Amino acid sequence: MDARATPLRRICKIVITIANIFLDPHLLSLPIVFERFVMGWVGAGIAIATTAYFFYRYPPRSWAEPDSSAPPEPKPETPLAATSDAPVQEKQDSRAPTPPIESTEDTQSTPKASASSAPPPVLAVPELNLESEESTSQSATMPSIPQPTNEPDAQKLPEPRRSEAQTTLMPPPSLAVPAKPKQPSVPRPTPTSSSLMPPPSIPRPTPQPNRDPRLQPPRPSGSSLGPPPSSAAAQRGAAMSGVRQVNSTLAPTPVSLKKASKKVALEPGFSPLDWAALAANPNNQLRGKDLPPSLLRVTPSMLREQHGRKGRDAWTSYNGKVYNISPYVPYHPGGKGELLRGAGKDSGQLFMEIHPWVNWDGILGECLVGILVSENDIQTENALDAMD
Numbered sequence: 482m483d484a485r486a487t488p489l490r491r492i493c494k495i496v497i498t499i500a501n502i503f504l505d506p507h508l509l510s511l512p513i514v515f516e517r518f519v520m521g522w523v524g525a526g527i528a529i530a531t532t533a534y535f536f537y538r539y540p541p542r543s544w545a546e547p548d549s550s551a552p553p554e555p556k557p558e559t560p561l562a563a564t565s566d567a568p569v570q571e572k573q574d575s576r577a578p579t580p581p582i583e584s585t586e587d588t589q590s591t592p593k594a595s596a597s598s599a600p601p602p603v604l605a606v607p608e609l610n611l612e613s614e615e616s617t618s619q620s621a622t623m624p625s626i627p628q629p630t631n632e633p634d635a636q637k638l639p640e641p642r643r644s645e646a647q648t649t650l651m652p653p654p655s656l657a658v659p660a661k662p663k664q665p666s667v668p669r670p671t672p673t674s675s676s677l678m679p680p681p682s683i684p685r686p687t688p689q690p691n692r693d694p695r696l697q698p699p700r701p702s703g704s705s706l707g708p709p710p711s712s713a714a715a716q717r718g719a720a721m722s723g724v725r726q727v728n729s730t731l732a733p734t735p736v737s738l739k740k741a742s743k744k745v746a747l748e749p750g751f752s753p754l755d756w757a758a759l760a761a762n763p764n765n766q767l768r769g770k771d772l773p774p775s776l777l778r779v780t781p782s783m784l785r786e787q788h789g790r791k792g793r794d795a796w797t798s799y800n801g802k803v804y805n806i807s808p809y810v811p812y813h814p815g816g817k818g819e820l821l822r823g824a825g826k827d828s829g830q831l832f833m834e835i836h837p838w839v840n841w842d843g844i845l846g847e848c849l850v851g852i853l854v855s856e857n858d859i860q861t862e863n864a865l866d867a868m869d
């Protein structure tokens with residue numbers, strides 16, 4: 482009776498309180514009071530409902546299990562259903578072990594734990610295919626982490642399981658292999674996965690063999706690596722007019738810049754040796770016929786009359802001396818026409834332009850006619866002769 486009276490008293494008190502609230506003369510604003518009343522009870526109801534739901538989802542029976550001596554290592558073994566033991570299966574039945582798995586994972590690697598400790602609702606969304614690597618690595622490496630447990634069995638079991646996981650459950654080290662999504666998370670390299678699966682090598686630029694300067698083709702002209710031009714080559718190049726200067730040593734160097742030879746084919750018996758033999762005989766009268774044995778005084782006007790035409794010998798002057806070149810015409814290597822260009826006048830300039838190395842006096846010594854004198858010298862001589 483006393484136990485039943487207590488609730489009735491409470492109900493009566495509540496009713497009286499509500500009545501007082503509504504009938505309170507000080508509370509003139511009834512809507513405000515009603516609103517406070519309703520909101521207060523609504524809040525209390527929500528709190529009660531939340532508490533009840535919490536106890537329903539996580540009954541006190543499950544609270545005592547983590548405190549037991551059962552090691553947390555078998556919890557990550559839940560995905561490995563084939564190799565899990567009996568206690569592991571018991572924990573796999575309950576939903577509570579899921580959070581502890583994440584907690585143990587936090588102790589492994591800080592970067593992976595931050596992302597893998599996603600709330601349970603997120604775990605149910607399979608979206609990505611690449612997290613298989615992470616999930617398998619977690620399941621395979623979780624047991625290898627030393628746990629603060631005193632049970633020796635718990636430390637012995639993870640080693641063979643890890644090997645099994647590596648041999649049987651580890652996918653090939655390829656990110657493109659699709660796997661069953663268990664924990665959708667951003668795939669990223671973890672310390673354990675990096676040790677088991679080497680990351681793909683980063684493509685690096687391979688050295689190009691052509692970049693080797695030793696294999697490069699020779700540089701163009703003017704390269705500093707080439708041998709310096711010799712002084713002789715420099716002098717030759719300076720002396721040669723009209724030659725294109727080439728710095729490359731591989732280019733053919735011009736030996737000489739002789740013009741096209743203008744030599745002519747001499748008739749048989751008119752070789753230089755034949756001329757030497759002819760000149761050696763003083764009886765040949767190479768100076769000309771009907772000339773006195775002494776040297777003549779030849780004036781320019783006299784020289785001009787010996788032009789080599791109309792039956793006259795060709796005379797030419799050189800260094801103040803006059804020579805009869807008519808006997809030498811068939812022996813001249815440059816031909817008749819070239820030699821007769823100097824007939825009747827001084828040939829010194831032409832001779833020096835073409836072949837300054839030729840010994841004029843040595844060839845035409847027997848052809849010497851006289852000396853070149855001016856016209857005044859002849860007049861003076863004639864005047865002196867008249868006085869005598």
Ligand code: HEM
Nearest residue numbers: 742743744814815819820822823828831835839841844845
């Ligand atoms: C107007 C005067 C003369 C002219 C225009 C003339 C012109 C030439 C020419 C064009 C050649 C050919 C050069 C060559 O292509 O190799 C030549 C060669 C020659 N001339 Fe004359 N010449 C003249 C006077 C003389 C005289 C007076 C002598 C003799 C003292 C002489 C002796 C020679 C000799 C020996 C060669 C051959 C040179 C050699 O083998 O390289 N020339 N001459």
